[in-house]
Structure formats: C-alpha cells, structure tokens
Amino acid sequence: xxxxxxxxxxxxxxxxxxxxxxxxxxxxxxxxxxxxxxxxxxxxxxxxxxxxxxxxxxxxxxxxxxxxxxxxxxxxxxxxxxxxxxxxxxxxxxxxxxxxxxxxxxxxxxxxxxxxxxxxxxxxxxxxxxxxxxxxxxxxxxxxxxxxxxxxxxxxxxxxxxxxxxxxxxxxxxxxxxxxxxxxxxxxxxxxxxxxxxxxxxxxxxxxxxxxxxxxxxxxxxxxxxxxxxxxxxxxxxxxxxxxxxxxxxxxxxxxxxxxxxxxxxxxxxxxxxxxxxxxxxxxxxxxxxxxxxxxxxxxxxxxxxxxxxxxxxxxxxxxxxxxxxxxxxxxxxx
Amino acid sequence: xxxxxxxxxxxxxxxxxxxxxxxxxxxxxxxxxxxxxxxxxxxxxxxxxxxxxxxxxxxxxxxxxxxxxxxxxxxxxxxxxxxxxxxxxxxxxxxxxxxxxxxxxxxxxxxxxxxxxxxxxxxxxxxxxxxxxxxxxxxxxxxxxxxxxxxxxxxxxxxxxxxxxxxxxxxxxxxxxxxxxxxxxxxxxxxxxxxxxxxxxxxxxxxxxxxxxxxxxxxxxxxxxxxxxxxxxxxxxxxxxxxxxxxxxxxxxxxxxxxxxxxxxxxxxx
Numbered sequence: 001x002x003x004x005x006x007x008x009x010x011x012x013x014x015x016x017x018x019x020x021x022x023x024x025x026x027x028x029x030x031x032x033x034x035x036x037x038x039x040x041x042x043x044x045x046x047x048x049x050x051x052x053x054x055x056x057x058x059x060x061x062x063x064x065x066x067x068x069x070x071x072x073x074x075x076x077x078x079x080x081x082x083x084x085x086x087x088x089x090x091x092x093x094x095x096x097x098x099x100x101x102x103x104x105x106x107x108x109x110x111x112x113x114x115x116x117x118x119x120x121x122x123x124x125x126x127x128x129x130x131x132x133x134x135x136x137x138x139x140x141x142x143x144x145x146x147x148x149x150x151x152x153x154x155x156x157x158x159x160x161x162x163x164x165x166x167x168x169x170x171x172x173x174x175x176x177x178x179x180x181x182x183x184x185x186x187x188x189x190x191x192x193x194x195x196x197x198x199x200x201x202x203x204x205x206x207x208x209x210x211x212x213x214x215x216x217x218x219x220x221x222x223x224x225x226x227x228x229x230x231x232x233x234x235x236x237x238x239x240x241x242x243x244x245x246x247x248x249x250x251x252x253x254x255x256x257x258x259x260x261x262x263x264x265x266x267x268x269x270x271x272x273x274x275x276x277x278x279x280x281x282x283x284x285x286x287x288x289x290x291x292x293x294x295x296x297x298x299x300x301x302x303x304x305x306x307x308x309x310x311x312x313x314x315x316x317x318x319x320x321x322x323x324x325x326x327x328x329x330x331x332x333x334x335x
Numbered sequence: 336x337x338x339x340x341x342x343x344x345x346x347x348x349x350x351x352x353x354x355x356x357x358x359x360x361x362x363x364x365x366x367x368x369x370x371x372x373x374x375x376x377x378x379x380x381x382x383x384x385x386x387x388x389x390x391x392x393x394x395x396x397x398x399x400x401x402x403x404x405x406x407x408x409x410x411x412x413x414x415x416x417x418x419x420x421x422x423x424x425x426x427x428x429x430x431x432x433x434x435x436x437x438x439x440x441x442x443x444x445x446x447x448x449x450x451x452x453x454x455x456x457x458x459x460x461x462x463x464x465x466x467x468x469x470x471x472x473x474x475x476x477x478x479x480x481x482x483x484x485x486x487x488x489x490x491x492x493x494x495x496x497x498x499x500x501x502x503x504x505x506x507x508x509x510x511x512x513x514x515x516x517x518x519x520x521x522x523x524x525x526x527x528x529x530x531x532x533x534x535x536x537x538x539x540x541x542x543x544x545x546x547x548x549x550x551x552x553x554x555x556x557x558x559x560x561x562x563x564x565x566x567x568x569x570x571x572x573x574x575x576x577x578x579x580x581x582x583x584x585x586x587x588x589x590x591x592x593x594x595x596x597x598x599x600x601x602x603x604x605x
Binding site: 005083086215216222223225230232235279283 | 381384424431434435440451
C-alpha cells in the first residue's frame with residue numbers, strides 16, 4: 001500500500017488540472033489571426049482598444065470553454081456509465097444516450113424558432129429529458145439482466161438506440177428549413193462553434209449538480225466493480241447508487257449535448273487513457289477524466305479549426321476519426 | 336443471532352425454491368448448509384445475507400428483521416464471500432481489501448491509518464500480504480478467494496458484536512490442496528477471533544470435517560438440522576442424494592468421513 005487516496009487525489013488534480021488550464025489558455029491563441037498572449041492580458045491597454053484581448057475573450061475563449069465543459073462532462077459520464085454497467089465499452093455515445101439527448105435538443109430547437117437556436121434554456125432541459133428517456137431504456141435492460149451488461153447486449157442495445165433516435169432526428173429535421181438544416185447538421189456532428197458565453201452559463205447548473213453527484217458516486221462505483229450483490233453486502237444501497245448514477249450521467253450528457261451536440265468517443269478514449277495512468281479507483285479516475293477530457297476535446301477542436309483552414313470542421317469529425325479505430329481496438333483486445 | 340424463521344422464497348413466476356425453512360447461525364458457530372444441486376442452499380445463504388428478501392417469513396439479525404436494518408449496519412456485522420469474484424476493472428489487492436471498510440466510513444470519508452492497519456492485518460491473517468500490490472485479476476482462483484476473505488475480515492473488524500461470515504460454495508472452484516488450505520484457514524480464523532461462519536456446499540466431506548452443525552436441505556425444505564455427527568447418517572445421505580454411503584471416523588484425522596458406496600435405484604429410495 002503506497003500512497004493514500006488523499007495524496008493521489010491531490011497529485012492527480014494538480015497535474016491534470018495544469019494540463020487543462022494550459023489547454024484553455026493556449027488554444028485561443030491558435031487561429032487565422034495571430035494574437036499575443038502578453039498583449040491580450042496587458043492591463044495597461046483598455047479592453048475597447050485591445051484587439052488581441054477582444055479576439056481572445058470574445059471570439060475564441062467561449063469556444064474553448066465549451067470544449068472544456070463538453071469534454072469534461074462526456075468523459076466523466078463515460079466513467080460513470082462504465083462503472084455502472086460494469087463494462088468498459090459503455091459510453092453516452094455507444095449507448096445511444098447522446099442520440100437521445102440530441103433528439104431532445106432538436107425538438108426544442110425546431111419547435112421554438114422564435115429563440116436563437118443555441119443557448120435557449122429549453123435546449124438543455126429537453127436534451128436532459130432526451131438522455132433520461134434513453135437512459136431509462138438502458139437501465140431497464142441492465143435490470144432485466146441484473147448482473148450488469150454483457151458486451152453483446154450493450155453493443156446491440158446501443159446500435160438499436162442510435163438507429164432509433166437517428167430516425168426520429170431525421171423525422172424532426174424534415175420540419176426545419178434549409179438554413180436551419182445546415183446548422184443542425186453541423187451541430188449533430190458535434191460542433192463547439194458557439195459565439196457567446198450564454199450557452200455555457202445556461203448549462204452550468206446542470207454541470208454543478210452532476211459533478212456533485214459524481215463526487216458522491218466515486219466510492220459506490222468502486223464497490224459496483226465487485227458486482228451489485230457484493231456491493232450490497234459491503235453495505236451499499238445498490239438501487240439508490242444505480243439510480244443516482246443513471247440520473248447524474250444523463251444530466252451530464254444532456255448538458256454536454258445541449259452545448260456541443262453529440263460529440264462522439266470522448267467517453268471511451270479519455271477514461272481508458274486515464275485508467276492506464278492512474279489505476280481504477282473512481283475517486284481518482286473521475287476528476288482525472290473530467291480534467292483530461294477538457295484538455296483532450298480542446299486539443300481536438302484546435303485540430304478541427306486548423307487542419308483544413310480556413311474551413312472549420314466540426315470537432316465531432318476529429319473525435320470520430322480518432323475514436324472509431326480506438327473503439328475497435330478495445331473490442332478486439334478485450335478478453 | 337442470525338435466524339431464518341419459517342422462510343419461503345420463490346423467484347417471480349416460479350415454484351418456491353425454499354419452503355418453511357427455519358434454521359439459525361448461533362454465535363461462534365460453524366454451520367454447513369448441505370444439499371444436492373437445486374436444493375436451495377445457495378438461495379438460503381443469499382436470504383441469510385440479505386441479498387434476497389424472503390417471500391414469506393423473516394430473516395432476523397439480533398432480533399431485528401434484516402429488511403428493517405440499515406444496509407451499512409448489516410455490513411458491519413455480516414460479510415459474504417461469493418463463489419467467484421470478477422472485477423469490472425483492475426484493482427490492486429489492497430484496494431479490494433480496503434473496499435471492505437466501506438460501511439465503516441462516511442459518504443466522503445477517505446480510509447485512514449486505522450483502515451490501512453486493519454487491511455494489512457486481514458491480509459496477513461489470510462496469508463496474502465505478499466500480494467498487496469498485485470492486480471487482483473492476476474491472482475489464481477484460490478488466491479482471489481483468500482483476498483476476498485481478507486476483505487470480509489476487514490469489513491467485520493470494529494463491528495459492535497461478533498462477526499458473521501457467510502461463504503457460498505467456497506470449494507466449488509478449488510483443487511484439493513486449496514480445499515485443505517481453505518479449511519485450515521477458516522478453522523484458524525475462528526480460533527483467533529470468535530465469529531460465526533456459515534457455508535453452503537455440496538461437498539459432504541468438506542462439510543463433515545469442518546462444520547460443527549449442519550442443515551440438510553432437500554427440495555427447498557429442511558430434511559434435518561443439528562450437530563454434524565447426529566445429522567450425517569447413511570439414511571439421510573440416501574434420502575438426500577440417492578447414494579448408499581458409509582459414515583466413519585477417519586483413523587488418522589479423527590474427522591467424520593463419508594464414503595459413497597453406490598447409487599440407490601430411484602424406486603427403492605426411502
């Protein structure tokens with residue numbers, strides 16, 4: 001028994017936190033117009049005259065922070081789903097929960113045209129509702145086979161749910177006009193192109209609620225690795241922990257999707273890399289995945305913005321190109 | 336202290352697995368729940384552990400219905416060693432044993448020096464201290480079981496009252512050497528710390544050599560219960576398994592031994 005959990009937690013938060021902070025500060029510097037970090041933060045120049053600061057804080061920082069928020073939420077929701085279903089291939093995306101959330105957000109967007117399409121308060125709420133419906137189906141499936149989910153069931157359920165929600169999304173899209181359809185299509189690929197802080201502020205309460213529940217869930221998720229029955233005989237109220245995990249992971253997915261669309265594969269790439277680095281204790285894995293997820297998605301977005309400049313790709317294209325092969329590799333490698 | 340009172344259990348939409356079972360696990364006892372496959376012994380153990388609720392009747396821990404006792408309090412008194420443990424993720428052996436401390440800590444509390452000391456003692460008591468930094472998944476079946484027993488000991492340490500250790504088919508996946516090792520370990524643990532141990536098993540000789548009292552289950556009902564020597568007779572073995580057997584005391588070990596002789600044709604079974 002080497003370091004205590006307290007030490008490891010502090011070490012993890014410090015190192016992964018530094019990584020995330022560096023990503024947040026450096027990513028806004030990358031773009032078509034070169035800006036200087038020193039000028040942007042120079043207090044001697046009034047903000048109205050400081051073009052660098054304007055580009056940094058108004059044009060680029062919201063998008064970077066959106067990447068941080070979406071990456072953190074999707075990565076930690078992935079950890080929670082994996083712990084809950086006792087399967088390392090479970091993620092919001094592969095389970096179809098992201099698609100459910102996207103459908104919810106689409107409904108809110110399509111039928112509330114009087115409001116701006118991003119940042120309307122209805123979108124996060126509907127997105128959360130959509131993910132909750134998807135999660136309820138997954139929950140019912142996992143209860144029906146009460147010792148967790150085999151990889152086969154999980155993948156089939158995910159494929160079915162994704163196909164089902166995608167069909168409904170297409171159906172809803174039928175009611176949108178051309179201009180909206182284009183924006184919706186980009187958003188469905190997973191796009192962080194937001195132009196104000198408003199969607200972030202709107203999603204913030206959901207973010208805080210789900211992180212609070214995640215903090216409580218860390219030890220229950222460790223016990224659930226033993227199986228639900230053993231977790232129960234260790235003193236855990238299993239049903240309560242499972243419900244808390246399902247609801248909080250849907251809130252997190254809903255919040256993330258309402259901001260950035262259903263960005264794929266973050267929930268699987270990040271937790272796997274993190275576990276390789278820090279082990280499996282969820283008290284370490286959860287904060288590390290949130291912080292690394294933030295840094296990772298920001299980095300992917302930088303690639304998306306610059307790879308084919310001046311064209312800006314949706315970030316979901318980048319994560320899918322990385323994540324698809326990664327997922328297949330895990331599937332082959334799995335015992 | 337732990338009792339099943341007229342317990343019946345049926346899985347939803349199925350015939351009852353247990354019918355009117357009354358038995359007890361007294362303080363500092365060593366109880367074997369014995370019966371052929373499908374007799375309901377594992378189900379009875381799961382009811383005693385509080386994993387399943389009885390359909391009718393009650394399971395009572397210290398005169399309180401198990402269903403009315405908070406889970407964490409139950410966990411501090413009673414630990415369960417399942418047949419097999421597969422972890423969903425890689426944890427080290429010491430992490431697995433520290434999970435045994437869950438019921439002793441607050442919602443956001445981190446294991447302290449006391450918990451680490453308890454975990455090390457438990458590892459030492461089960462002869463697994465050398466594995467503490469190994470990945471649990473890399474251990475053999477017998478080693479895993481001893482680590483899970485260590486976790487159970489860590490769970491029972493510091494409880495108000497004597498601990499209860501339940502083991503479900505502990506020999507099912509073990510070869511002969513590990514079976515002997517397990518029997519020695521359990522005897523040794525009970526000698527060191529008074530605790531009640533109950534095991535479910537279909538291994539007659541393992542139970543005969545280890546358990547002081549037996550509960551024989553047949554088709555979900557108690558065929559006989561009491562002291563091992565009184566309960567384990569050739570008649571009962573015939574009734575239970577349809578096998579003619581001799582029950583003797585072994586001349587070297589002094590323990591009860593069951594020697595199966597031949598199958599009894601179905602029509603002549605009593």
